[in-house]
Amino acid sequence: xxxxxxxxxxxxxxxxxxxxxxxxxxxxxxxxxxxxxxxxxxxxxxxxxxxxxxxxxxxxxxxxxxxxxxxxxxxxxxxxxxxxxxxxxxxxxxxxxxxxxxxxxxxxxxxxxxxxxxxxxxxxxxxxxxxxxxxxxxxxxxxxxxxxxxxxxxxxxxxxxxxxxxxxxxxxxxxxxxxxxxxxxxxxxxxxxxxxxxxxxxxxxxxxxxxxxxxxxxxxxxxxxxxxxxxxxxxxxxxxxxxxxxxxxxxxxxxxxxxxxxxxxxxxxxxxxxxxxxxxxxxxxxxxxxxxxxxxxxxxxxxxxxxxxxxxxxxxxxxxxxxxxxxxxxxxxxxxxxxxxxxxxxxxxxxxxxxxxxxxxxxxxxxxxxxxxxxxxxxxxxxxxxxxxxxxxxxxxxxxxxxxxxxxxxxxxxxxxxxxxxxxxxxxxxxxxxxxxxxxxxxxxxxxxxxxxxxxxxxxxxxxxxxxxxxxxxxxxxxxxxxxxxxxxxxxxxxxxxxxxxxxxxxxxxxxxxxxxxxxxxxxxxxxxxxxxxxxxxxxxxxxxxxxxxxxxxxxxxxxxxxxxxxxxxxxxxxxxxxxxxxxxxxxxxxxxxxxxxxxxxxxxxxxxxxxxxxxxxxxxxxxxxxxxxxxxxxxxxxxxxxxxxxxxxxxxxxxxxxxxxxxxxxxxxxxxxxxxxxxxxxxxxxxxxxxxxxxxxxxxxxxxxxxxxxxxxxxxxxxxxxxxxxxxx
Numbered sequence: 001x002x003x004x005x006x007x008x009x010x011x012x013x014x015x016x017x018x019x020x021x022x023x024x025x026x027x028x029x030x031x032x033x034x035x036x037x038x039x040x041x042x043x044x045x046x047x048x049x050x051x052x053x054x055x056x057x058x059x060x061x062x063x064x065x066x067x068x069x070x071x072x073x074x075x076x077x078x079x080x081x082x083x084x085x086x087x088x089x090x091x092x093x094x095x096x097x098x099x100x101x102x103x104x105x106x107x108x109x110x111x112x113x114x115x116x117x118x119x120x121x122x123x124x125x126x127x128x129x130x131x132x133x134x135x136x137x138x139x140x141x142x143x144x145x146x147x148x149x150x151x152x153x154x155x156x157x158x159x160x161x162x163x164x165x166x167x168x169x170x171x172x173x174x175x176x177x178x179x180x181x182x183x184x185x186x187x188x189x190x191x192x193x194x195x196x197x198x199x200x201x202x203x204x205x206x207x208x209x210x211x212x213x214x215x216x217x218x219x220x221x222x223x224x225x226x227x228x229x230x231x232x233x234x235x236x237x238x239x240x241x242x243x244x245x246x247x248x249x250x251x252x253x254x255x256x257x258x259x260x261x262x263x264x265x266x267x268x269x270x271x272x273x274x275x276x277x278x279x280x281x282x283x284x285x286x287x288x289x290x291x292x293x294x295x296x297x298x299x300x301x302x303x304x305x306x307x308x309x310x311x312x313x314x315x316x317x318x319x320x321x322x323x324x325x326x327x328x329x330x331x332x333x334x335x336x337x338x339x340x341x342x343x344x345x346x347x348x349x350x351x352x353x354x355x356x357x358x359x360x361x362x363x364x365x366x367x368x369x370x371x372x373x374x375x376x377x378x379x380x381x382x383x384x385x386x387x388x389x390x391x392x393x394x395x396x397x398x399x400x401x402x403x404x405x406x407x408x409x410x411x412x413x414x415x416x417x418x419x420x421x422x423x424x425x426x427x428x429x430x431x432x433x434x435x436x437x438x439x440x441x442x443x444x445x446x447x448x449x450x451x452x453x454x455x456x457x458x459x460x461x462x463x464x465x466x467x468x469x470x471x472x473x474x475x476x477x478x479x480x481x482x483x484x485x486x487x488x489x490x491x492x493x494x495x496x497x498x499x500x501x502x503x504x505x506x507x508x509x510x511x512x513x514x515x516x517x518x519x520x521x522x523x524x525x526x527x528x529x530x531x532x533x534x535x536x537x538x539x540x541x542x543x544x545x546x547x548x549x550x551x552x553x554x555x556x557x558x559x560x561x562x563x564x565x566x567x568x569x570x571x572x573x574x575x576x577x578x579x580x581x582x583x584x585x586x587x588x589x590x591x592x593x594x595x596x597x598x599x600x601x602x603x604x605x606x607x608x609x610x611x612x613x614x615x616x617x618x619x620x621x622x623x624x625x626x627x628x629x630x631x632x633x634x635x636x637x638x639x640x641x642x643x644x645x646x647x648x649x650x651x652x653x654x655x656x657x658x659x660x661x662x663x664x665x666x667x668x669x670x671x672x673x674x675x676x677x678x679x680x681x682x683x684x685x686x687x688x689x690x691x692x693x694x695x696x697x698x699x700x701x702x703x704x705x706x707x708x709x710x711x712x713x714x715x716x717x718x719x720x721x722x723x724x725x726x727x728x729x730x
Contacts, residue, residue, distance in 0.1 A: 042099045043354040043379075044368075048427055050434070051591040052377025053569040054356060055390045060414060060581045062394045064251075065222035069393055073098075079351040079391045084226065085153035088347065097352025102155075104345055105369040106164045109156075109227065109271040111142065111216070111234065111339040112259075116299035120263040120292060128204070128211065129266050133192035135336040139178035140185035141237040147342045151229040155347065159340040161333060163278055166365070170278050172326035176333040185241055202242040213244040217258060217268035220249045223395055230341060231269045252396035256407050259297045271344070273409060276430060277321075279523065281328055282313045282497075285337060293492065298337035305331045313497060314521045321522055353381040358427050372427040376417055377569055377591075386596055386625045398577060401551035401564055403534065404491035417583050418468075418566035422459060423529040433529050436591075437461060437473075437567070439511075443525045455517040457528050463511060466588055467535045468571050468679065469558045474510035480536035482515065489545045494534075498527035538565050551575045560678060571679050587680035596625045598633070598673055598684035603653060605688050611664060612695035615657035622652050622673045624682070629653075630675050637671045646671070664694050 061078060063069045073081035074094045083091055083100075091098055117130045128134040144158035160177035163170065193205030204211045216235070221228035231247050238245040250258065258265050274280050283289055286309050289296035308328040315321035332338075350357070356378035359368040381388045394410040403415050422438035425431065440460040448454045465473035485491045486499030501524075504516040517524055541556060542548045542563070551572055555561035564572045569591070570583035586592075604619035618637070622630040629652025637644045639658045646654035654673075661667060670687040693699070 042101075042357075043350055043352075044101070044357040044359045046356045046358065046378065048356075048358040048372070048374050048378055049593070050374065050377075051593045052374075052596075053585050053589075054378060054380040054386050054593060054596070055376065055388045056386070056585050057389045057573065058376060058392055058417065058570060058583045059389060060392045060394050060410075060583075062397065062578060062580055064220070064395060064397070066225055066395070067222065069395065072393070073349060076351070077391065078393045079354060080348055081393060082346055082348050082395075085155050085347065091349045095349065095352070098349045099352060099354075101348050101350065102345060102367060103348065103370045104166070104343075104365070104367045106166050106274040106276075107271055107344060108159055108162060108164050108274070108340050109147070109230070109269070109342045109344060110159075110162060111138070111267055111269050111341065113138075113267045113298055113337055113339075114259075114263055114265050115335075115337055116263060119265075122264060124264070126266070127206070128194070129214075131192060132336065133188045134194065135339075136178065137185040137188040137192075137194075137241065138238070138243075139336055139339040140181045140188070141241055142178075142234065142339060142341055143180045143237070144341055145180070146233055147230045151226045151233070152342060152344060155345040156342040157345070159343045161329060162281070162284075162338045162340050163329065164274065164343045166362070167278055170322055170325050172329045174326070175329045178336075178339065182237075182240065189241060189243075196242045200242055201244055211243065213246055214238070214266045215246055215248050217248050217250055217255055217265055218270065219252065219255065219396070226344070227269060227271070234269065252408050252410075253399040256399055260407065261293055263292070263297065263299060276425075277523065277526065278325060279313065281325065281332065282309045285309065285328075285332055285335075300332075300335060300337050302331065302335060305335070313523060314519055316520045317522050351381070354379060355382050356380045360425065360430055361428050362430055369430070373416065373424045374427060377593075384626065386593070398581070400549045401572070401575065401581075402546075402549050403532070403564075404485050404489070404493050404539075405546055406493065414572070414581055414583060415564075416568075417570040418564060418568045418572060419532050419534075420566070420568040421530050421532045435462075437465060437533070438529075441525065441528050443528070445520050453520055455520050455524050456514065457517070457524065458512060458514045459528060459531070461511045461513075462590060465567060465590055467538075467567055468565050468586055468588060469538075469555060469561055470588065470680075471535065471537055472510070473533065473535070473567050475507040475513040476510070477533045477536050478513045478531070479505050479507050480540065481532075481534045485534055485539065485545065491546055496527065497521070498524060498531075533567075535565050538563050551581075573678065584679060587677050587682055598625075598630065598675060598682050599623045599627075600671060600673055600684050600686040602686075602688055604655075605669065606690060608691040608693065609661060610693050610696050610699075611661045612697060614661055615659050616661070616690075617655065617657050618646075618669060619649070619653055619655045620646070620671060620686075622654060622675075622684075624675070630673070633673045633675045635671060635673045637669060639669045640667050661692050664692050666690065667692050 063072055069081050070087060072078045088100065113129055113135055114126060115130055116126050118124065119126050148156040148158050161171060161175050189202060194202045194211065197203045197210060202211045216231055218228055218231040235245045235247060255268065259268055272280065283295035285300040285305060286296060287301045287306050290299055290301055305328060308324050308331060312321050312324035312328055315324060358372045358375040358378050360370050360372040362369055379390055380386065396408055396410050398411055399408060400406055401411060401414060403419055406412060406415060420436050422441065423433040423435055426434050438459050439462050442458045444456050445453045446456060461475065467473055481494060482499055482502055482505060485494035501517040501519060502515050503518055506514040550563035552575065553563040555563055555565065562572050569586055569589050571586050573584035574582040600620055600622055602620045604617060606616065609616055622633045622635065624630050631648055631652060635646035635654045637646060637656055640660060640662050642660060644656040644658065646656040649655050667690045668687055669690065670685065672683065672685045675682045
């Protein structure tokens with residue numbers, strides 16, 4: 001789970017917890033209105049490939065203001081932009097080449113309360129947010145039709161529980177909802193003692209003085225106009241109830257500090273993008289996560305709810321899990337830590353030259369959820385199949401690129417291209433898993449002792465995996481990730497129930513790790529499929545694993561690399577906080593596109609030669625995957641066991657001379673070209689076979705000898721014939 005809108009990217013639908021930016025791409029739980037497309041072949045009309053990446057780089061431009069993002073797209077400075085319905089016609093006019101895409105996903109906007117009695121760590125009084133009736137009154141004051149049809153102009157669906165409609169029968173039909181009803185809101189306040197004073201404001205029943213002014217946190221209007229508009233609606237509605245409320249705008253890192261690292265807030269209004277299964281209930285509302293830095297930002301503590309959530313999470317199968325999920329949701333709706341408002345439907349405009357986009361589908365849903373993880377391996381522009389610099393955009397400030405502690409979707413977007421996981425969802429069906437780092441995952445249960453069943457998971461890795469600094473990726477890296485970022489350091493991203501329940505690991509060989517977990521859960525396999533290993537040789541050197549940002553720290557051994565060393569298709573090349581980040585393609589990537597490399601062609605080489613035709617001059621041309629001449633390659637060759645170095649002549653032509661040839665027979669000339677890249681290199685080999693004949697002087701000598709022999713024979717026969725004739729006369 002990731003805070004932040006995932007900007008058209010469905011990559012984290014399986015595991016990351018993301019806060020959603022209003023102009024990005026994941027969207028609601030119902031089919032969106034259809035925008036007419038005039039172009040016959042949209043960028044996503046493409047048969048996806050499992051390898052790549054086709055782009056040479058991705059630049060993530062940080063543009064906080066929505067209007068500035070629109071202008072950047074209109075000026076062809078970025079390749080996509082999330083747009084509000086009001087601006088569809090503007091984009092069609094100013095970028096007639098653009099394609100428009102609507103997406104829907106498990107995304108939800110909500111007013112999220114701090115329900116603790118005291119704020120943390122200051123200890124300040126949090127009244128009246130800890131009063132249930134007060135929170136219910138705020139729930140009834142929200143006009144969801146206003147949010148859906150005014151703020152989102154119809155591109156959103158009203159939401160009444162913290163589970164978007166795509167969760168289907170995971171949602172309990174018995175869960176209580178809070179419809180828009182100002183009379184109910186007023187009665188709840190009156191009955192709870194929050195009477196209206198002479199000045200029209202509600203009275204604090206404890207002190208008989210005016211109730212303190214409340215504060216709702218939200219990102220700036222320029223960043224997220226729609227959510228800011230809803231936040232203003234909340235203030236307006238509160239005032240009609242006699243409650244003083246103000247908006248406090250904050251940037252993304254500040255919001256994280258106020259509501260996650262501390263609990264000094266009253267409430268905040270934002271959205272979450274959620275996973276394939278509603279595990280967010282388990283993390284957001286369970287007592288164990290009610291701590292500074294924990295996922296339970298609202299401060300829910302309820303033993304009965306904990307019991308339902310635990311039974312849900314550790315259910316052995318989906319059907320049993322749904323039963324407990326229903327009970328948990330029903331109780332959450334009684335506690336009111338959240339007031340869901342809308343499920344947004346996103347509209348995104350794309351550069352008309354883009355090709356190769358890969359969308360994410362879900363069973364029974366026609367509208368795509370967003371883009372699949374493979375998208376940034378396949379995307380390119382017409383007519384170039386390779387080599388493009390894809391220009392993405394980020395609408396919030398980045399807090400950290402630490403894969404153990406990040407929170408926002410923009411951070412996840414960059415990290416996900418650097419660190420791959422064991423399996424990914426198929427573009428056609430996110431519940432169907434495609435192998436990536438893991439060749440095979442086997443899950444079984446066994447009886448540890450009478451009446452107790454535990455789980456055994458064996459992860460078999462592909463052979464030949466390497467980190468981006470050239471070090472091998474092995475099962476020891478998985479083991480390190482489990483025991484240190486997970487169980488020892490307890491980091492946000494690696495201390496889930498999966499790590500907590502592991503009690504033993506085994507690494508029988510570099511390609512296999514076996515983990516043993518307490519109990520059973522249908523989610524254990526999900527966690528293994530989405531597991532992301534970290535490099536032990538790098539992360540064991542961090543001084544403060546939770547606070548260090550590996551993207552800002554230099555690699556201890558490899559110049560130009562940072563400590564953000566992964567095994568994925570992209571490498572962090574440049575990171576300028578507040579401005580941009582650049583990911584460059586990884587030439588060592590284990591799934592590198594077979595056509596993304598060097599091409600060698602002989603331009604001068606004989607098919608045959610005499611043994612004394614030395615030196616033989618050989619020339620070949622070296623080009624890259626865009627058919628550009630490569631002038632900086634290192635070209636070596638071997639012929640008849642002798643080594644040669646080719647020198648660049650011009651325009652990618654390299655020349656060397658073979659000084660010695662065998663006496664006769666065939667000779668293979670093998671050539672290897674290597675081109676150094678900023679990170680890694682490209683390598684290609686080729687060969688040719690020559691027929692070698694005896695040296696010309698040897699041939700001449702043989703001819704002379706043959707001629708002489710023939711002459712001698714002729715003379716001998718002549719003399720013999722003469723002698724025979726003489727003898728006959730006698």
